[in-house]
Amino acid sequence: xxxxxxxxxxxxxxxxxxxxxxxxxxxxxxxxxxxxxxxxxxxxxxxxxxxxxxxxxxxxxxxxxxxxxxxxxxxxxxxxxxxxxxxxxxxxxxxxxxxxxxxxxxxxxxxxxxxxxxxxxxxxxxxxxxxxxxxxxxxxxxxxxxxxxxxxxxxxxxxxxxxxxxxxxxxxxxxxxxxxxxxxxxxxxxxxxxxxxxxxxxxxxxxxxxxxxxxxxxxxxxxxxxxxxxxxxxxxxxxxxxxxxxxxxxxx
Numbered sequence: 001x002x003x004x005x006x007x008x009x010x011x012x013x014x015x016x017x018x019x020x021x022x023x024x025x026x027x028x029x030x031x032x033x034x035x036x037x038x039x040x041x042x043x044x045x046x047x048x049x050x051x052x053x054x055x056x057x058x059x060x061x062x063x064x065x066x067x068x069x070x071x072x073x074x075x076x077x078x079x080x081x082x083x084x085x086x087x088x089x090x091x092x093x094x095x096x097x098x099x100x101x102x103x104x105x106x107x108x109x110x111x112x113x114x115x116x117x118x119x120x121x122x123x124x125x126x127x128x129x130x131x132x133x134x135x136x137x138x139x140x141x142x143x144x145x146x147x148x149x150x151x152x153x154x155x156x157x158x159x160x161x162x163x164x165x166x167x168x169x170x171x172x173x174x175x176x177x178x179x180x181x182x183x184x185x186x187x188x189x190x191x192x193x194x195x196x197x198x199x200x201x202x203x204x205x206x207x208x209x210x211x212x213x214x215x216x217x218x219x220x221x222x223x224x225x226x227x228x229x230x231x232x233x234x235x236x237x238x239x240x241x242x243x244x245x246x247x248x249x250x251x252x
Contacts, residue, residue: 047071050080054087059097066104078111078125082131087189103252110134117143118155129159133250136166142176149183158182161196168200178217185224195220 057063068088070080075141086107090100114130115122117140130143142162146155158179163174182192195216202212 012182031231040178046080047074050084051082056091056099057087057100062097062101065101067107069101069104073111076112078108078115079128082111082123082128083107099252106235106252107131107135113140117141117213118147120164120197123153123154123156126154126159129156133159133163133166136163137172138162138166138176139172142172144178146183149180157192161192164196165199165213170199170202170213171210174210174213181217182224185226187220187223187224191220191224 005132022052047048047070051067054063054066057066066083069163070083073080086104087100090103090178095103110131111127115127118126118130134140143155144158146158146162150158162175162179166172166180170178179192188196195232197213197214198216199209202216222249
């Protein structure tokens with residue numbers, strides 16, 4: 001339970017950062033990368049700085065392995081910061097070095113899957129948000145459906161809210177349909193964020209997660225104009241993935 005709360009808190013901070021609400025001190029710790037995931041001028045320095053942050057990993061072999069994952073991610077134009085954060089999280093929790101390596105490799109795989117699902121136009125923030133959603137058990141096909149709904153707009157906040165809802169006990173299918181419906185109605189990022197906050201408030205008052213989401217979504221939809229767009233993609237209407245109707249459980 002404490003793990004779920006911590007993860008929900010981290011997702012909340014990440015969502016706030018998407019709108020620039022993360023404190024400057026926290027942003028200053030990020031390794032500078034370009035919108036494509038490549039380092040800014042002085043790429044070697046950026047990679048070196050990233051690797052230097054891995055000194056807390058006690059096992060030299062694992063430290064080298066994680067550094068190789070970072071180098072490979074850099075070559076594939078994947079965001080580096082989520083990988084570093086995953087490694088440092090393991091160090092903070094005093095996890096065995098081998099587990100840290102496995103978690104970083106799993107994160108790299110999710111980032112690659114997210115990037116593929118959200119292409120052609122994709123930003124680092126979208127790739128990271130998509131990877132977080134995948135970690136909660138959201139199928140890659142849902143990410144593709146979100147991209148179809150939002151071809152000219154970033155999906156980062158929508159995916160972040162989706163992951164946040166699932167982390168709070170909403171089944172993947174219910175959360176996907178609710179957020180997808182709001183995306184179709186052109187709900188703003190601020191409205192999507194407010195949805196997640198309102199559901200959390202309802203949970204603290206003892207309202208069931210699914211009930212809270214249904215009531216909050218219904219009220220928000222009623223206040224939004226009906227867009228002149230096609231139907232919601234079938235991948236969002238009902239995710240066809242094992243466990244899609246169950247609350248998500250965070251992966252390493």
